[in-house]
Amino acid sequence: MTGHTATDTTLSQSEIEYIYEKGWTDGLPVVPPTRERTDELLATTNRPADEIIGRLDHLKREVTVELAAINSVMAGCRPEYFPVVLACWDALMLERATVGGGWQSTSGPAPLIVVNGPIRERLGFNSTGGVFGPGFRANATVARAIGLIVRNALGIVPHVFEQATQGIPGRWAMCIGENEEESPWEPLSVDGGVPAGADAVSTTLLRTSEYVDNRHTADPEKLLADFADTISRTGSWIFRNAAAGIVFCPEHAQLLAGAGMTKDDVRSWLVTRCGRPTADLVRVGKALTDKGARGDHGEDERAAEGFEPLFAEDSPKHLPIMVAGARNAGISMVVRLFGIWSGISARVDPTPDGL
Amino acid sequence: MLDEGRFDHILDPTGLSRRPAQRSSAARRLPALTHARVGLLNNTKQNAGPLLAELGRLLARDYGATVAIQRTKHTIAFPVDEPSLKEIAAVSDVVIVGVGDCGSCSASAVADGIAFEREGVPAAVICSDAFEVTARAMADVHGAADFEFLTTPHPVAVLNPDQVNARAAELVPAVLARVSEAVADKVPETAS
Structure with missing residues (x-):
C-alpha cells in the first residue's frame, strides 16, 4: 500500500474529469x-505572481x-522546471509570430525549444x-x-481561435537539450547572445521537421548537398524567401567539423x-511577382531564367544550427521555421535558494 | 452536471474570471445607399482588394453610393489601428471589411466591424465560411456576441478575376441588407 485511500483515488479521478469538462486539457490527463x-x-x-509576461490584446x-x-x-x-518554462516563455515572446497572429495560423505551428547549459544535466533534459x-x-x-499556457491563458483553443488546417506533428512536444558534450561547435545559445556554459533557452516556431539520413x-560537401536538397524543396516555400534550421546529429556535425568547417562555414x-x-518555382505555381509575393499568373516556365536563393540572409536567425541526438547514426533533422528566429536566447534565472 | 463547489481547490488556468461584458455594437442603418459614402477596408488577404473594389463599383452603379475611401490594414492579424479607424469612419456612411480568409484575419476583421459599428458606422464584414467559428468567437470576445458578419464560400484566395467579380455580385444583396434598410432588386449582372 502507498498510503492512498480509496477516497483519495476517487477524488483525483473526479478532479481530472472536472478539468476535462472545463475544457482545460490538451486531450491528455x-x-x-x-x-x-x-x-x-x-x-x-x-518574479511576482501577478507580473504580466505575455498578452494578446486583440483577444483581450x-x-x-x-x-x-x-x-x-x-x-x-x-517545481524546479518552472524557471525553464519562464525563460522559454520570455524567449518565445521575442518571436514576431507569437505576439502576432501566429498561434491562430492555419499552418498550426509550435515551438522548438532548445535547452543549453548545466541545467540539462541537473534537471534531466534529454539531449542524446x-x-x-x-x-x-x-x-x-x-x-x-x-x-497549455497558449491554450488556457491566451485562449487559443482548437477549432475556435486555433485554426490549424492540420497542425504539425510533435506539437507542444518539441523540447530538446543540445548535445553540447558531443557537439564540435559552440552551443546555439551563444548564437543567441548567452555565454557558453550558462543555462539558457532558445526557441522558435516550426511548421514541421524532416530527416536527412546520410550514412x-x-x-562534407556531398553531405551538405543532401541537406541542401531537402531544405530547397518547393512545398514549404511560400514567400520570397524561406528559413530553416538544422538539428545535426553528432556524427554529421563531427564529420563537418573534422573537415575543418565551423558552424558559420556550414x-x-x-x-x-x-x-x-526560377523555372521550378514557376512550374509549381509559385512565381515571384515584383511585389515579392508568389503565385500563379500564367507564367511560362520555359521563359523563366535564373536561380532564386531560399535564404534571405546568412545568419543564425535564418538558419539556426544545433546538435542533438545519439552518436549512433548519421540521421539529422531539418526543421522548418514559421518565420525567422529572433536570434535571442533567454537565460534561465537561478532559483531564490541559489539552485 | 458539474458540482463546481466540490472543485473550489482547483485553480483556473485561464485567468477568465467572467465573460466580457456585452454591449451594443449596432449603428443605425441607412434608409438607402443613394449618395452614401462607402469606406473599403482591405485586410491584404489575396483577392480582398479586387473583391472590395468590385463591391464598391456595384453599389455605386446600382444603388447610387460613392466609394469615399479605400484603406489597407497595416497588420492582417490585428484589428485596425485607431487612426485608420477614425480616418475611415470620418468620411464613410457605411464600411465594408474583408476578406476574413485565414486563422487570425477572420477574427480581426470581425473586431474591425464591431469597432466601426461602435463609431456609429454600419459595417459589413465578409469572411470565408471556413472561418465562421473563429469569427463568431471573436465577436464574443469583443462583447458583441450577436454581431452579424457575411460569409462567402471558401476558398477566396485562388479565384480568378471573373470569379471574384461573381462573388462580389452575389454578396451585394447581403451587404445592402447588412448596412441599410434597402432591399436588393436582384443579384446584379456581372461583367463576365
Whole structure:
C-alpha cells in the first residue's frame, strides 16, 4: 500500500474529469492545479505572481507568472522546471509570430525549444538518443506547459481561435537539450547572445521537421548537398524567401567539423547553394511577382531564367544550427521555421535558494 | 452536471474570471445607399482588394453610393489601428471589411466591424465560411456576441478575376441588407 485511500483515488479521478469538462486539457490527463502545488512552482522564482509576461490584446487575454505556474503544474512539471518554462516563455515572446497572429495560423505551428547549459544535466533534459521524445519528464512537460499556457491563458483553443488546417506533428512536444558534450561547435545559445556554459533557452516556431539520413558519404560537401536538397524543396516555400534550421546529429556535425568547417562555414555553404531555378518555382505555381509575393499568373516556365536563393540572409536567425541526438547514426533533422528566429536566447534565472 | 463547489481547490488556468461584458455594437442603418459614402477596408488577404473594389463599383452603379475611401490594414492579424479607424469612419456612411480568409484575419476583421459599428458606422464584414467559428468567437470576445458578419464560400484566395467579380455580385444583396434598410432588386449582372 502507498498510503492512498480509496477516497483519495476517487477524488483525483473526479478532479481530472472536472478539468476535462472545463475544457482545460490538451486531450491528455493533467495534474490538478491546487494552490499548494502552484505555490511550490512560484517559490522557484523571484518574479511576482501577478507580473504580466505575455498578452494578446486583440483577444483581450494576458499571461501572468501565476497562470504560467498553474498551467505548468497541469503539464506535470516539477517545481524546479518552472524557471525553464519562464525563460522559454520570455524567449518565445521575442518571436514576431507569437505576439502576432501566429498561434491562430492555419499552418498550426509550435515551438522548438532548445535547452543549453548545466541545467540539462541537473534537471534531466534529454539531449542524446531519441531527443525529439518522448520518455523524459523535463523535455515532455516543459513543452507541454507552453502548449497549455497558449491554450488556457491566451485562449487559443482548437477549432475556435486555433485554426490549424492540420497542425504539425510533435506539437507542444518539441523540447530538446543540445548535445553540447558531443557537439564540435559552440552551443546555439551563444548564437543567441548567452555565454557558453550558462543555462539558457532558445526557441522558435516550426511548421514541421524532416530527416536527412546520410550514412553514405564521408565527403562534407556531398553531405551538405543532401541537406541542401531537402531544405530547397518547393512545398514549404511560400514567400520570397524561406528559413530553416538544422538539428545535426553528432556524427554529421563531427564529420563537418573534422573537415575543418565551423558552424558559420556550414551555414554559408548552405545559404549560397539552397534555392531553386526560377523555372521550378514557376512550374509549381509559385512565381515571384515584383511585389515579392508568389503565385500563379500564367507564367511560362520555359521563359523563366535564373536561380532564386531560399535564404534571405546568412545568419543564425535564418538558419539556426544545433546538435542533438545519439552518436549512433548519421540521421539529422531539418526543421522548418514559421518565420525567422529572433536570434535571442533567454537565460534561465537561478532559483531564490541559489539552485 | 458539474458540482463546481466540490472543485473550489482547483485553480483556473485561464485567468477568465467572467465573460466580457456585452454591449451594443449596432449603428443605425441607412434608409438607402443613394449618395452614401462607402469606406473599403482591405485586410491584404489575396483577392480582398479586387473583391472590395468590385463591391464598391456595384453599389455605386446600382444603388447610387460613392466609394469615399479605400484603406489597407497595416497588420492582417490585428484589428485596425485607431487612426485608420477614425480616418475611415470620418468620411464613410457605411464600411465594408474583408476578406476574413485565414486563422487570425477572420477574427480581426470581425473586431474591425464591431469597432466601426461602435463609431456609429454600419459595417459589413465578409469572411470565408471556413472561418465562421473563429469569427463568431471573436465577436464574443469583443462583447458583441450577436454581431452579424457575411460569409462567402471558401476558398477566396485562388479565384480568378471573373470569379471574384461573381462573388462580389452575389454578396451585394447581403451587404445592402447588412448596412441599410434597402432591399436588393436582384443579384446584379456581372461583367463576365
